Amino acid sequence: MKRFKHYDACTLDEAVSLLKEFDGKANIIAGGTDIVGLFKDNVFAESPEALINIKTIPGLDYVQEEEDMLKIGPLALLEDLAHNKLLKSNYTALAEAARRTASPHIREMGTIGGNICQFSRCWYYRLPNNRFNCIRKGGKDCFAEEGENRYHSIFGNVKDCLAVHPSDTAPALIALEAKVKTTKRVIEMADFYQTEDAKKFSILDSDEILIEIQIPRPSESTKSKFEKFAIRKSIDFPIVNCASKVEFEGDKVKKANICLNAVFVTPYVPKKAEEYLEGKALELDTVETAAQLALQDAKPLSKNEYKIEIAKSLIKKTLLACK
Amino acid sequence: MSSKILTFTLNGETIRVVVEPTDMLADVLRDKLNLIGVKKGCGQGECGACTVIMNGDAVTSCIIPALKAEGAVVETIEGIGGPGKYHPLQESFMDLGAIQCGFCTPGMIMSAKALLDKNEQPTREEIREAISGNICRCTGYVKIEKAVSTAAEKIREGK
Numbered sequence: 236m237k238r239f240k241h242y243d244a245c246t247l248d249e250a251v252s253l254l255k256e257f258d259g260k261a262n263i264i265a266g267g268t269d270i271v272g273l274f275k276d277n278v279f280a281e282s283p284e285a286l287i288n289i290k291t292i293p294g295l296d297y298v299q300e301e302e303d304m305l306k307i308g309p310l311a312l313l314e315d316l317a318h319n320k321l322l323k324s325n326y327t328a329l330a331e332a333a334r335r336t337a338s339p340h341i342r343e344m345g346t347i348g349g350n351i352c353q354f355s356r357c358w359y360y361r362l363p364n365n366r367f368n369c370i371r372k373g374g375k376d377c378f379a380e381e382g383e384n385r386y387h388s389i390f391g392n393v394k395d396c397l398a399v400h401p402s403d404t405a406p407a408l409i410a411l412e413a414k415v416k417t418t419k420r421v422i423e424m425a426d427f428y429q430t431e432d433a434k435k436f437s438i439l440d441s442d443e444i445l446i447e448i449q450i451p452r453p454s455e456s457t458k459s460k461f462e463k464f465a466i467r468k469s470i471d472f473p474i475v476n477c478a479s480k481v482e483f484e485g486d487k488v489k490k491a492n493i494c495l496n497a498v499f500v501t502p503y504v505p506k507k508a509e510e511y512l513e514g515k516a517l518e519l520d521t522v523e524t525a526a527q528l529a530l531q532d533a534k535p536l537s538k539n540e541y542k543i544e545i546a547k548s549l550i551k552k553t554l555l556a557c558k
Numbered sequence: 559m560s561s562k563i564l565t566f567t568l569n570g571e572t573i574r575v576v577v578e579p580t581d582m583l584a585d586v587l588r589d590k591l592n593l594i595g596v597k598k599g600c601g602q603g604e605c606g607a608c609t610v611i612m613n614g615d616a617v618t619s620c621i622i623p624a625l626k627a628e629g630a631v632v633e634t635i636e637g638i639g640g641p642g643k644y645h646p647l648q649e650s651f652m653d654l655g656a657i658q659c660g661f662c663t664p665g666m667i668m669s670a671k672a673l674l675d676k677n678e679q680p681t682r683e684e685i686r687e688a689i690s691g692n693i694c695r696c697t698g699y700v701k702i703e704k705a706v707s708t709a710a711e712k713i714r715e716g717k
Contacts, residue, residue: 240560241579241625264623271582271621272602286579288626314615338691340669341603343615344622469690470604 236275240285244292251418251442253287259441261285265310266344268337269353276363280372289444296346298322300452307448309348313404314339316347326450328459328478328553332407335463338470348445350404351415351427352437356472357398358383370396370433384536386474389543390499391534393430399497400428400436401472406494406502407461408448410478416447424448425494428501436501456489457482460556462549473497475542477549481517481557488512491554493529495546505529508550517558526550566627568593569637583619583627584608587634595635595664599693606692609665610634616672618691635664638671646712647671647705656705658696666692670706678714682707 244250254261264270264286274282289295289310296310298319305326307316316322317334336342336350354360359367359378368374379387379397387397405424413424417439429438439445453459459480465471473496480492491512496502508529515521526547533543564577568591575590587593587610596619599607603618610619611633639645647667650656657663666689673680673688680688685706686699694702 236580238560239579241562241623243625243628267623267626268603268621271623274580275582275601275621286623290626338604338606339688340606340609340616340618340691344603344617469687470693 237277237282239274239283241288242285243288246292247289247418247444247446250287250289250292250444253285254442254444257283257285261287263352263444264288265290265346265349266312266341267349268341268345269349273354273361276361278361278363278365278372280365280368295446303452305450305452307347307450309445309447310346312343313337313345313347313350314342316404317342325453326411326459328407328410328461328480329404329450331461332403332463332476332478335461335465335476336403341470347404347448350402351408351424351448352439352445353402354436355398356401357387360398370394371398373434379536381537383538385538386497387536387539388499389530389533389535389539389546390503393500394433396433396500397536399499400501401497402502403461403463403473403476403496406476406496407459407478408450409494409502409504410480410492411450411453411459412480412492413448413450415445416449418444418446421449425502425504430500453480454482456484458557460553462552462556464545464549475545475549477546477553479550479553479557481512481554486516488515488517491525493525493550493554495529495550498542498546505550507531512554517554519555522551522554525554562625564624564628566629567631569633577624579623579625581624583610583612583622583624583632586624587619587632593634593636597661597664599661604691604693605662606665606669606689607662609668609692611668611672611675614672614675616669616688616691633668633671635667638667645671645709646716647674647709650705650708650712651702654701654705654708656697656701658694662692662694662696666694666702670709673706674710674713678710680707680710 262283295308297308313333322330377395408424461478463476482490508525587596597607599605603621608620
């Protein structure tokens with residue numbers, strides 16, 4: 236592991252000024268369950284010079300409902316969210332997504348902020364000692380295009396990168412129509428991931444920190460659900476995951492939100508399926524059609540066509556569970 | 559140059575040790591404090607062999623920068639019991655043959671202890687979930703699960 240400096244920040248201002256000082260060469264660390272692995276494996280050609288620990292900033296791990304909004308601090312632990320009674324009853328998809336992330340050990344360390352800001356799990360990107368200097372790291376090629384791409388995107392590339400986004404909680408937050416507050420702005424969770432700059436995953440600038448997640452309280456007639464398909468039940472990233480939220484008017488769908496992840500470079504919202512469901516009753520044939528519409532634009536690679544069927548079945552399962 | 563003094567409570571004693579920012583807690587426990595019951599497996603927090611209890615929770619010490627343990631209360635397998643006075647979990651793992659090669663055992667027991675410290679009467683599902691971050695390649699987990707529930711009974715009876 237290359238040497239780096241370690242700072243314990245006491246306030247957000249201090250953390251931001253340290254980030255500015257290192258001008259893109261420092262990383263924030265909270266639970267560290269993702270970034271420590273990157274450091275240990277020397278994944279980057281140029282490792283960051285410093286880690287700025289924000290776990291030492293007090294009061295950023297809250298989960299509280301205020302008026303019509305649930306506010307979650309970025310340092311809230313995944314394990315705490317998984318077992319939070321309010322989340323389980325009213326924001327079900329998020330509690331379930333947190334519960335299906337990694338293992339209890341990692342959930343006791345890992346934070347919601349870190350989970351949505353995590354780096355790619357693409358095996359070319361992650362291979363130790365930067366053996367594949369891919370597009371995400373300043374190189375010219377995506378090795379998954381002609382290589383082992385069984386876990387990669389089924390909706391094409393972005394700037395030639397085919398790596399999928401691995402978060403379990405991100406699709407739940409997008410389906411729940413969350414907003415993200417940073418030290419610079421408030422933005423829809425659905426717009427939190429960007430595709431312009433291949434070297435980063437979210438919209439966060441190098442001197443910007445996520446400071447709150449805000450979820451509008453779902454109405455009484457709304458239900459949400461998360462499902463994940465992975466090889467192992469514990470300690471595994473999704474092959475595909477899906478969160479759905481359905482608001483009903485009588486027995487008809489007033490509004491449906493669906494978000495898949497691990498199928499594209501960013502979490503993937505199948506708009507056509509969402510629009511199709513409006514005004515319909517959630518029956519087997521309607522969810523079947525919604526799933527077909529959602530995967531209509533899929534362009535699988537040489538080894539991942541199987542993910543289409545998994546994605547369809549997760550969409551159907553989550554929608555029917557909202558009934 | 560960038561080394562710092564880390565102060566934390568380890569198995570009931572206050573410890574001060576010089577660490578580098580790149581040192582992981584597992585390395586400090588094993589190499590500087592000679593607690594080799596902390597095993598290093600994957601080095602990525604995925605196998606659970608390095609599990610210790612930090613501030614009451616089971617965590618994988620191989621991916622915790624040691625400096626993050628500043629002020630923390632850490633327990634390792636060496637601190638919970640040993641020859642002469644074993645912890646009920648250690649006893650039942652031995653009595654029920656829940657150990658084969660033994661590499662996963664310290665981590666497995668620490669995960670189980672974190673559970674039993676919070677919940678003396680865990681269900682089968684809760685036991686399974688608590689050890690779901692610990693990989694054992696010898697047993698089929700059945701004896702481990704049984705050993706944890708037997709230890710839970712012993713702990714309850716002992717009170």
